[in-house]
Amino acid sequence: MSAQNIHIDSYERNWMIFSFVLLVLFATAVSVAAFGMGIEVPAPEQRVDPNTVATDPNSPWSNPGLREISAGKYDAYILARAIPNWEYLPREMTVPAGSSVSFYVTSSDVQHGFMIQNTNANFMVLPGQVSKLTVTFDKAGTYNFICTEFCGSGHGVMYGAITVTP
C-alpha cells in the first residue's frame, strides 16, 4: 500500500495558516499585556481558616478595614460574608485620588465574588483563601464593589463602595 497523506486543498491550507497566525497574534497580545504591561491575574497569597478568620484577634479580618501603609499606599482587608446579612466588611472606604490600594479579601462562609466597577479588579473570593489585587484610583468618584458569585438569597444586594475624593 502506498503512503497515504492528507489531501489538503490550497484554500484550506491558507485558512489554516491564517488561523494559526491569528492565534499566535492573540497569544502574543495577551502575553505582552500580562508580562510587559503588568496586567496580572490573582496569585496565591495566603491560606486561612474560614472558621476563625473573622474572630481570631491575630487575623487582620477580625478588624477589617483600610490601613495606610505609606503616603498614598493602602492595604484594604475586606471580609465577605453571607451570614448573617450578605455584606462586605467594611462596606465603605474613602481614599484620596491617586491612591494605590491593595485589596486582601476573604470569606468566612461561602464563595463570593469581588468586582470593582470601572476597574480591572475582579476576582473570586473563596473561604480558606485570600484574594489580592492592587488598584490605583486616579479619578475621583464612587466605585461600587459588588458580589459576582452566587452566595445565597441576599447575593443580589451584596455590595459596597469606595469613595475617591479629589
Added chain:
Amino acid sequence: MKQYQVSAAEKKFIGSHILVAVLALAVGSFFGPLQAFEHAGWDFYIYLKPFIKSYYQGLTVHGVLNALVWTTFFIMGFLTFNVIFGLKRPLKNIVLNKVGFWLMVVGVVAAAAPVLMNEATVLFTFYPPLKANPFFYLGLTLVVVGSWVEGWGLIITYLGWRKENPSERTPFVAFASLVTFVLWQICTLGVAVEILTMLLPWSLGLIEGVDPQLARTYFWFTGHPLVYFWLLPAYISWYAMLPKQAGNGKMFSDSLARLSFWMFLVLSTPIGIHHQYVDPGVPPVWKFLHSMFTFGVFFPSMMTAFTVVASLEHAGRKQGGKGALAWIGKLNWSDPAVASQLLAGILFFFGGIGGLANASYNVNLVLHNTAFIPGHFHLTVSTAVTLSFMGISYWLVPYLTGRKLWQPKWATIQAWTWFVGMIIFSNSMHVLGLLGAPRRVPLGLAPYVPAEWNSRLFQVGLGGAILFLSGAIYLVIMYMTATNKQRVESEVEVPIAEAMQDPALGPAWLDRWAPWVYAALGLIVLMYGPVLFDMIKNIALTSPGFRVW
C-alpha cells in the same frame, strides 16, 4: 439503495432519550425567560412563590435541566443512533445500554426532586460550601455513571464491528460519536472525583468540611470539556448531515474533519483552568499555560468552520448557486432542519469570538462572572448546540416514530424566532457585562444598578419573550409530531453527506485510537498533574456546609 434498518426496539430506545431531553427542556426553558423578565423589571417569581421560592431556585432549575439534562440525554440518544447507523450494526448488548439509560433517568429524578423542593438551590455549578441535599449529588453521580455505561455499550458495539472489519475506515458519524463519548468518559473523572471524595460524603455528614478551591478545580476539569461534549454532536451534524440536507452537498474534507475531532479529544480537557483565571489559589503559571492551550483548541474549531462552510458551498453550487456569497440563498432554507442549523452556525461565529475573549487570560478580568458570560454561552450551548439539536429533531423524530413532522412551516418560524430572540437577548447581555453587570443576579432588584443599564435590561426581557415564544412553538411541534396521526410514506432518509474524497484514501493514523488517547491522557497529566498534586497535598477540609437560600 435501501438504507440500513435500525431495529424498532433501538428506535424506541433512542426515542426515549429524546423524550426525556425534551421534557427537561420544557420545564427548564419555562424558567429561562423568567430570569430575563426579571431583568426587565417584570418579576413573575412573586406569583410562583408556593412552588418556586426564589429567582435563584428558578435559575438552578433552568441551568440544571437545560445545560445538563436536555443536552446529555439528547446527545446520548443521538450518539447511539450515529453509532448504530454509521456502523450498520445493532447494539452489541442493548441491555447494557438500557441499564445506563435508566441509571441516568433515576439520577435525573433524584437530583431534580431536591432542586424543585428548594433543597438544592446551588445553581448548575454547585460550588461548595453551598450544601445541597445529598440526593442532588447522588443524582448527578448516577447521571454521569449512567452515561458511562451507555457509552461502554457503544464501545463494545464498535469493537465488535472492528473485529469483523479490521482494515476498514470507521464511518465518520460513528467515528466522531465515539470520539465525543471517549472525551466525555475522560473529562467526567473530574466531577466524579469531586462528588465522590468530597461533596457526597460531606453532604451525608461523613466528613466535616470541603476545600472549595480544590472542588472548583475538579469541577472545571470537567466543566470545560463539557462544552465540547455539547458541541461535538452539533459538529457531527454540521459536518456530515447538514451539507446533504442543505442541497445534496458532500463533506469537503473527511481527513481534516477526523483530525479536528482528534484535536478536540486531545486539547479540550487540559485547558479547564481558563475558567479559574481569577481564583485566588491557582498559580498564574498554570492559568497562563491553560490559556495558551485554549487558543490551541480554537484551531480545530477554525478548521471545522472551513470544512462546514466549504461543504455547504458545495451544496449551494450544486443547486445552481453562484457568486461569492449568493450560493447561500440556494441552500434548502425551507427545510426547518436546515434553517435551524444554518442559523445556529451563524450565531456560533459570534459565540466563538466571545469565547476567545473569555479565554484571553487577563482580558478575563473585565469579563469574569459578568453578564457577558451567560450572553456568551447562550450563543454557544443555547443556540449553536440547542438550536442545532432542535433542527436535528425535526428529521430525527419523524424518522424514529414514523410520524410526519407537524407543520414544517411553524418549525421554520421557530428557528427564526429563536435566532432573532437570541440576538436581542445575547447582545444586550454582552453589553451589560462590559458595563460591569454581574451574572446570576436578579438585576431588577439589585440596589447598585445604574440608570444606563436600563435600556439593555429591557432588551434582555424582550429577547427572553421572543425565546419563550419560540421554545413554546418547539414544544407544541414536538408534541404534535409525536402524536401525529399522519404517518410518513416511507422511512425518513437519514441525511449522510459523503466525503468528496474516499475516506479509505485518508491516512490510517487517523483511524487509530491509541496514540490520540495516550496524547490526551499525557497532556492532562502534564497540565493538571502538578497543580492538582499541590492542591491535594495541601488540602484543607475546613469549610463546613451552608444553606443560605
